[in-house]
Amino acid sequence: KAGVTQTPRYLIKTRGQQVTLSCSPISGHRSVSWYQQTPGQGLQFLFEYFSETQRNKGNFPGRFSGRQFSNSRSEMNVSTLELGDSALYLCASSWSAGGEETQYFGPGTRLLVL
């Protein structure tokens, strides 16, 4: 089985711009979770989608949004980028929702905001 894939792998944007990141889960997985990883901050949960519905949301401002399509692929969008949004954005997929089954991570998208 192919693993979780994320595109693009690297991205450079300037403040005020918006960005869309994509995540394709493992075939058959219906849950996709998104995390922000910055040095010293560990893995900060953004949101989780299951069967096209947002199941859970972390403590991030409304500039961060996401969606999931019928094929379980997910996108996250960050509008009005700030310098502090520079981070590695990871998505993880699992067969069931919530995390009671193994989550498999993608390689991440490294976003640099200038």
Add this chain to the structure above:
Amino acid sequence: GENVEQHPSTLSVQEGDSAVIKCTYSDSASNYFPWYKQELGKRPQLIIDIRSNVGEKKDQRIAVTLNKTAKHFSLHITETQPEDSAVYFCAAFPGGYGNKLVFGAGTILRVKS
């Protein structure tokens, strides 16, 4: 909600020694505890997990123990090797609809050769 604390934040050991990383959780309903290893520049990868109906699980040089009464679980790595150097994350899942996996802050493990 669930809160997971992980200690130590950094750990240096000599090659061949053992390494132990400890995590505590707050929600007694938590029933699934995975451990992830993240090497520099790579994605987190599951190395071992344990469910609440089991007290210990081993996989070669890696073991995880769970103490539900004290609400803590630990990762044990024996005969450490330089390739064990990485960041390790513990996590806990409280169970039930609407909950999510909660991660610890991570431990940087350095194995010195």
